[in-house]
Amino acid sequence: NAGVTQTPKFQVLKTGQSMTLQCAQDMNHEYMSWYRQDPGMGLRLIHYSVGAGITDQGEVPNGYNVSRSTTEDFPLRLLSAAPSQTSVYFCASRGGANNQPQHFGDGTRLSIL
């Protein structure tokens, strides 16, 4: 059972480049979300989705786009990378019932030069 799978694990980009962080889950979870973790700040919500075709902004959405065309996949796109987006990115999913804990992937460590 793979759970939540994130690719790539590491990536280095130059300022202005674009890229997509991939996230896939095999648990048929309705809710998926993206967080970034920065030193001393915990995890902050970027975007989330409550089901295929539905997305919404979290606390820090600027500079990121998401789409949810299938239940399984929830890619995060950086449109024009900036050094401030250097961070560790985590994808998570949970079932639709309330009070279900979120399951996290192992993260993507992204450096913007």
Place this chain on the structure above:
Amino acid sequence: DQQVKQNSPSLSVQEGRISILNCDYTNSMFDYFLWYKKYPAEGPTFLISISSIKDKNEDGRFTVFLNKSAKHLSLHIVPSQPGDSAVYFCAASASGSARQLTFGSGTQLTVLP
């Protein structure tokens, strides 16, 4: 303004003793609280949760206490083991918000053998 605060960045305890990790919140709409554990280079893993209708929840060596009037929760680990050494995140959510999680900044627990 941080709605969930973990004021102790680090905590060291001796193996076999009790570890107490603390968390404070400011949003009175939060009604569900979770603790996650995170090892380096891995994603956070769910540890234990508590609903606001309870003041205590136990799972083996882990107990979470909730004091709603003080807007404070704590995680007790008894007895502490070296394998418990990790970063512990407190998180909270409110109903009607797609159960988005708001995280604290984390506490690094080190259990000394």
